Amino acid sequence: MVEPAWKFRLVIVIRRWTLRIWFLFWFLLGHLGAFFFRRAQYGAEVLGLLSLSIRETANLMVRSRRQVFWILFKRQLYNSGYKAAYVNCVIAALLGLALANQFTLYLQKAESFADVFVVVVLRELAPLISGIILIARSSTAIVSEIGHLKLNREFEVLHSQGINAIFLFILPALFAFPLSLLLMLVYFNSVTLLSAWLYMSWYADSDISFSSLMFTLPDRISLVELIVISSKAVFGGIIIALLSVYAGYRVGERFTDISRAISNNTTALLLLFFCLNIMLSILAY
Structure with a gap:
């Protein structure tokens, strides 16, 4: 039995939007991960600067x-x-x-x-x-x-x-x-x-x-x-x-x-x- 043409078009549209949503999800997840990675790197570098500054206090002697x-x-x-x-x-x-x-x-x-x-x-x-x-x-x-x-x-x-x-x-x-x-x-x-x-x-x-x-x-x-x-x-x-x-x-x-x-x-x-x-x-x- 041959399926109606509208069903094929519906399946194609659903797959297309599923792929778009899937790519959008990974795109947002990647950008979110990059954002948190940059913030973590920023915090680590600032803490490193603080530790170097504390170490330099020994020169005050x-x-x-x-x-x-x-x-x-x-x-x-x-x-x-x-x-x-x-x-x-x-x-x-x-x-x-x-x-x-x-x-x-x-x-x-x-x-x-x-x-x-x-x-x-x-x-x-x-x-x-x-x-x-x-x-x-x-x-x-x-x-x-x-x-x-x-x-x-x-x-x-x-x-x-x-x-x-x-x-x-x-x-x-x-x-x-x-x-x-x-x-x-x-x-x-x-x-x-x-x-x-x-x-x-x-x-x-x-x-x-x-x-x-x-x-x-x-x-x-x-x-x-x-x-x-x-x-x-x-x-x-x-x-x-x-x-x-x-x-x-x-x-x-x-x-x-x-x-x-x-x-x-x-x-x-x-x-x-x-x-x-x-x-x-x-x-x-």
Whole structure:
């Protein structure tokens, strides 16, 4: 018995679409595997860079090298921690004004305002905004500096002269960035608190005094709070320093690679820094 023509056409169409779906499945699986492989390779290389940096700390025991490191460390700390203070303080002052303006009608007690300050500013906003400022100012500068050195093959010159580039460029940033982020947190929280109190006392005519805030806040800040906030600054600073140096060192032969490295590294750092802060907050609170 001869089958109808439409059945043959239906079988051909089904086989064709089955092959397409099968090829699409393996195509997506291959790209997904390549994506995870690149991410794993990226993470392994960054961890390798961290291990090399830790090994280079042994050179700090030599007095002459420690003096060189101290000069580079102070330079990095000045650029990343001190020169970013005015931006950090201006944003903190504006945040304090906005916080006081929004909550003046609802928070008439120092205890209530202290609770909001600890939960909103101390835990979340201060680390996030300070990290964004550090990424925007210092991370891009590190990527640009290392990228130009790599583009001009100056690392090869340093290596030929027996100078360790990790000790000169990575180690100062690895120590300076976490300390800078800790200092920025101190700036940010202090200025936010002060500007909020000034707004409430001068403009909103609030009964909350600065002394009552100072006596109330320590009761709201536990040891866990300090450990979590310090961990955000330390681990965040280390991640920013490592990825910035790594991105600069990955610059290729073209001048446009530097701008591409800055853009890609900034995006990756923002995602990682936000994930780190949120993960630590979820685990701790």
